[in-house]
């Protein structure tokens with residue numbers, strides 16, 4: 001019984017922490033990594049998440065064209081927003 005209770009508590013904690021991460025969204029369209037800026041890092045993060053590299057992105061911010069999915073069109077549009085020069089590189 002104690003093991004079941006411990007598992008339930010662990011599951012609640014994981015769910016609570018996940019909700020906390022989502023609530024921390026910057027709300028900046030294109031800011032996939034939630035650092036409140038739209039830079040090369042964001043379209044690279046989106047690309048990496050699409051190919052299964054394991055990079056976590058804020059799917060709401062990463063959906064730049066607001067079509068409900070995060071795909072290569074969002075990478076393309078974030079790249080166009082950033083342009084060819086970004087102060088990070």
Ligand SMILES: [Ca+2]
Pocket residue numbers: 030031032033034035036037038039041042
């Ligand atoms: Ca960013």
Ligand SMILES: [Ca+2]
Pocket residue numbers: 062063064065066067068069070071073074
């Ligand atoms: Ca999209």
